[in-house]
Amino acid sequence: MPLEWIGISVLWTFLYGYIIVASIDFGAGFFSYYSYLTKKEHVVNKIIDRYLSPVWEVTNVFLIFFIVGIVGFFPDTAYYYGTALLIPGGIALILLTIRGSFYAFANYGGRDSKFFLFLYGMTGLFIPAALSTGLTISEGGFIVKNGEKIEFLGGALFRSPYSWTVVFLAIVSILYISASFLTYYANKAGDVPASEQLRKYSLFWSGPTILASVLVFWGLSHHNPIHFEKAWNISWVFICSFLCFLAAVYLIWKRKFLGFSFIAVMMQFAFAFFGYGYSHLPYLLYPYITLQSGLTNSTMGWALVLAFIAGLVLLIPSLVLLMWLFLFNAKYIRNEK
Amino acid sequence: MDSVFWSRMLTEETLAFHIIWAAIGVGVPIFISLAEFIGIQKKDVHYTMMAKRWTRGFVITVAVGVVTGTCIGVLLSLLWPTFMQLVGNVISLPLFLETFAFFFEAIFLGIYLYTWDRFKNPYWHWLTSIPVIIGSTLSAVFITTVNSFMNTPAGFKLDAAGKVIDIDPIGAMLNPATPSKVGHVVSSSYLISGLLLAGLAAFFILRGRQHIYYKKALKLTMVTTFILSITTILMGDISAKFLAEHQPAKLAAAEWHFETKEGAPLVLFGSLDPKTNEVKYAIEIPKALSILATNNPNGTVIGLDSIPKNLWPPLYIHYLFDTKVSIGFYLLFITAVFLILWMWKKGNPFHPIVLCGVVIAAPLSFIAMELGWVFAEAGRLPWIITGIMKVGEAATTAANVKLMYFLFSGLYLLLAIVACIVLYRLFKGKPAEAELKAFEGGIS
Ligand code: HDD
Ligand code: HEM
Ligand code: HEM
Numbered sequence: 001m002p003l004e005w006i007g008i009s010v011l012w013t014f015l016y017g018y019i020i021v022a023s024i025d026f027g028a029g030f031f032s033y034y035s036y037l038t039k040k041e042h043v044v045n046k047i048i049d050r051y052l053s054p055v056w057e058v059t060n061v062f063l064i065f066f067i068v069g070i071v072g073f074f075p076d077t078a079y080y081y082g083t084a085l086l087i088p089g090g091i092a093l094i095l096l097t098i099r100g101s102f103y104a105f106a107n108y109g110g111r112d113s114k115f116f117l118f119l120y121g122m123t124g125l126f127i128p129a130a131l132s133t134g135l136t137i138s139e140g141g142f143i144v145k146n147g148e149k150i151e152f153l154g155g156a157l158f159r160s161p162y163s164w165t166v167v168f169l170a171i172v173s174i175l176y177i178s179a180s181f182l183t184y185y186a187n188k189a190g191d192v193p194a195s196e197q198l199r200k201y202s203l204f205w206s207g208p209t210i211l212a213s214v215l216v217f218w219g220l221s222h223h224n225p226i227h228f229e230k231a232w233n234i235s236w237v238f239i240c241s242f243l244c245f246l247a248a249v250y251l252i253w254k255r256k257f258l259g260f261s262f263i264a265v266m267m268q269f270a271f272a273f274f275g276y277g278y279s280h281l282p283y284l285l286y287p288y289i290t291l292q293s294g295l296t297n298s299t300m301g302w303a304l305v306l307a308f309i310a311g312l313v314l315l316i317p318s319l320v321l322l323m324w325l326f327l328f329n330a331k332y333i334r335n336e337k
Numbered sequence: 338m339d340s341v342f343w344s345r346m347l348t349e350e351t352l353a354f355h356i357i358w359a360a361i362g363v364g365v366p367i368f369i370s371l372a373e374f375i376g377i378q379k380k381d382v383h384y385t386m387m388a389k390r391w392t393r394g395f396v397i398t399v400a401v402g403v404v405t406g407t408c409i410g411v412l413l414s415l416l417w418p419t420f421m422q423l424v425g426n427v428i429s430l431p432l433f434l435e436t437f438a439f440f441f442e443a444i445f446l447g448i449y450l451y452t453w454d455r456f457k458n459p460y461w462h463w464l465t466s467i468p469v470i471i472g473s474t475l476s477a478v479f480i481t482t483v484n485s486f487m488n489t490p491a492g493f494k495l496d497a498a499g500k501v502i503d504i505d506p507i508g509a510m511l512n513p514a515t516p517s518k519v520g521h522v523v524s525s526s527y528l529i530s531g532l533l534l535a536g537l538a539a540f541f542i543l544r545g546r547q548h549i550y551y552k553k554a555l556k557l558t559m560v561t562t563f564i565l566s567i568t569t570i571l572m573g574d575i576s577a578k579f580l581a582e583h584q585p586a587k588l589a590a591a592e593w594h595f596e597t598k599e600g601a602p603l604v605l606f607g608s609l610d611p612k613t614n615e616v617k618y619a620i621e622i623p624k625a626l627s628i629l630a631t632n633n634p635n636g637t638v639i640g641l642d643s644i645p646k647n648l649w650p651p652l653y654i655h656y657l658f659d660t661k662v663s664i665g666f667y668l669l670f671i672t673a674v675f676l677i678l679w680m681w682k683k684g685n686p687f688h689p690i691v692l693c694g695v696v697i698a699a700p701l702s703f704i705a706m707e708l709g710w711v712f713a714e715a716g717r718l719p720w721i722i723t724g725i726m727k728v729g730e731a732a733t734t735a736a737n738v739k740l741m742y743f744l745f746s747g748l749y750l751l752l753a754i755v756a757c758i759v760l761y762r763l764f765k766g767k768p769a770e771a772e773l774k775a776f777e778g779g780i781s
Contacts, residue, residue: 057399057443057447058443060403060404061439061443063407064406064410064436065436067410067411067414068410068429068432068433068435071414071421071424071425071429072425072429072430072433075421075423075424075426078414078418078422079418079419079421079422080418081414082414082416082418082421082733083418083733085415086415086741087737087741089411089415090412090415090741090745091744093407093411093412094745094748096404097405097407097408097748097752098748098751100403100404100407101400101401101755102755103400104399105397105400105756105759296425297502297504299504299505299506300429300430300504303506304429304433307430307433307434307437311434311440314441315437315441318440318444318445321448322447322448325448325452325455
């Protein structure tokens with residue numbers, strides 16, 4: 001496989017990983033706050049805490065990995081996106097910082113504060129909204145080069161219907177992913193009331209997720225017809241995604257095989273996300289950076305690939321250990337240990 | 338021009354804030370692990386309790402370290418896009434490796450925190466602290482190699498058009514500055530973490546806590562920090578010799594050494610007339626600079642006269658360097674005093690004066706670290722990558738950096754305040770004595 005394909009596959013996979021683990025986290029923040037508002041916090045919050053406490057730092061590293069990796073493999077992206085995105089990037093960063101630190105303060109500092117909970121819930125919606133505009137921007141039209149100067153057209157982004165459909169999709173997806181996972185997790189913990197409550201959330205958000213996906217396609221067809229056409233050519237991928245969606249909703253509806261239903265949710269997003277990414281190529285930033293033009297020199301590229309393989313050898317066993325201890329350990333989930 | 342200035346301010350502020358928490362993140366796991374190990378070996382619950390209490394505070398500081406680190410990671414691309422474009426081509430390997438170190442640390446920190454009572458054999462739990470140590474120390478090592486690269490770039494060539502060619506990622510990582518810098522940074526991070534814990538223990542004894550727990554904590558940290566002050570000073574000396582060879586401008590500016598000559602004297606303290614560059618009120622030690630820089634009383638030390646004036650680093654770094662070195666020797670002194678009084682049968686290492694000295698050492702050591710960084714970074718000016726790229730050419734051309742500066746300043750202020758309040762609340766009303774009693778009561 002050529003270097004640029006290895007690079008982008010690795011990065012895209014990690015971004016996918018981030019989307020799944022971070023969605024669970026972001027959505028959980030919102031559900032915590034929502035159930036506090038509706039006086040149901042005693043039902044779901046314990047489950048949420050139990051899962052999130054050991055893993056929040058790991059979630060953050062997924063994002064760092066993606067950012068450092070893309071600068072490493074495709075240094076031009078640092079130049080274009082970096083120059084253009086000072087303000088939106090800075091604001092997303094501030095939100096992310098507030099969220100991470102306050103989560104740790106509330107959780108390890110051992111103090112339940114409504115204000116912390118509020119911040120945690122709200123940033124859980126705003127951060128994905130802000131981060132998702134990164135993908136919108138990559139479609140082109142919002143970063144332009146005038147001579148040597150790189151400019152960001154924030155106003156155009158704000159007025160673009162496509163951009164809003166992406167934001168909408170991001171928000172409903174995290175709620176849907178998160179609720180589906182937590183339904184499974186609560187069920188595994190034998191916590192019937194929590195599982196029932198989360199099941200309702202999950203079913204509730206499944207409809208808007210599909211609606212938003214359709215809207216995004218519609219938006220894309222107007223904003224970047226070339227990309228839309230490429231996506232259309234591999235429409236089977238998106239059909240697979242939809243079938244996974246049906247399977248997931250059916251299983252949750254029937255309260256059966258909740259583990260499989262979450263796997264179906266992951267597959268649904270995997271198909272959609274990789275299909276989207278594949279049809280996006282070769283552009284990393286339309287029309288300025290392509291996979292080939294942006295690639296780092298091959299010595300560095302292969303060094304990074306080797307480092308990546310060595311890193312995985314270390315990481316995979318550690319991640320398995322983490323999951324074995326906290327995710328698939330029924331005793332831990334049930335709070336017996 | 339404006340965005341260059343504000344980019345500098347924002348970078349400096351973010352780094353200066355991050356390194357406080359990062360250094361704690363690098364060093365404290367060593368002490369936690371040590372205490373837990375001694376606790377298991379000696380079957381002494383005091384040490385186990387020490388490890389638990391330190392861990393509880395540690396997670397709060399780690400959280401701030403993680404989020405501010407994320408800020409730097411992203412801000413580097415936002416504020417220095419041209420720099421990152423070049424860095425991406427030459428030195429992204431250690432940055433990439435660093436993320437694996439973070440991963441490793443993050444995973445095992447989660448495991449360490451939530452498995453205190455899950456293993457029958459306590460050594461298993463202790464073992465999970467080792468990857469945390471490895472992960473955090475390696476992240477310091479990797480990021481320091483990047484900083485070393487900025488000081489002494491290596492592992493690539495520039496062609497006529499200014500494009501990088503002949504790239505050697507390992508060579509870039511193991512550039513001439515790497516050994517001395519990594520050694521000094523890691524050793525000083527351990528040192529200041531130990532002093533932080535020692536300072537807290539000494540503070541509580543001074544406040545009248547009688548329990549043997551605090552004395553044990555103080556003894557443990559004092560022995561280790563004594564050794565670490567020696568290694569830090571040694572590594573500092575190696576760093577100075579490195580500067581003499583590879584970054585003579587930085588050393589000359591730090592020592593106010595204007596003329597290249599043999600047998601150069603060392604200028605201690607003093608003040609500089611900004612117009613005439615005349616040094617006043619300084620202590621001059623004949624030949625000492627030559628000894629420091631070259632191990633030879635008659636060695637030649639390059640002075641500022643050999644460097645074009647527009648490439649001089651700022652001369653105020655002399656004050657930073659002297660203050661830092663003074664603090665370094667103070668740290669060695671106070672830890673040595675404690676140990677001597679402890680060894681000496683009639684001595685009382687817990688004398689209030691000694692304890693006060695230990696308490697002061699904690700903030701002083703953090704000041705020394707900040708001064709060290711400002712010295713090292715400002716001494717690189719006007720370059721962002723020595724000899725390759727100047728700070729002014731590297732900064733973003735975007736407007737509104739000033740706004741970002743103020744937003745982030747507010748953020749760091751908020752973080753600092755809330756973190757302190759949370760830490761205070763965490764331990765207020767929960768002295769070790771009470772916890773130990775509950776703990777021992779539970780066992781018997
Ligand atoms: C507690 C912290 C601490 C203490 C006590 C010392 N240092 Fe230090 N010093 C650092 C913490 C530090 C640092 C923060 O870790 C720096 C900043 C950049 C670096 O590489 O390490 C540093 C940099 C630094 C440099 C510049 C290296 C470079 O730019 O490449 C020199 C020459 C010294 N130190 C020398 C010394 C000497 C002779 C000391 C004797 C007492 C000393 N340091 C004590
Ligand atoms: C340009 C400089 C730096 C950058 C870009 C940087 C980047 C980062 C990032 C992205 C994180 C968050 C990782 C996570 O999510 O877990 C982080 C945390 C950390 N950084 Fe930095 N860092 C810098 C300087 C330093 C220095 C000088 C040290 C050590 C002396 C250091 C040591 C650490 C450690 C140990 C952590 C883990 C958090 C903790 O345990 O406290 N970093 N850094
Ligand atoms: C990739 C890594 C790094 C980059 C891009 C970077 C960049 C810069 C830049 C551009 C400045 C401004 C210099 C000036 O104009 O005053 C600066 C200053 C500074 N940096 Fe670095 N640096 C890096 C690594 C580090 C590390 C690892 C540390 C330590 C934790 C550090 C600590 C500082 C400090 C304390 C200053 C303030 C110096 C002053 O006041 O002039 N830097 N850095």
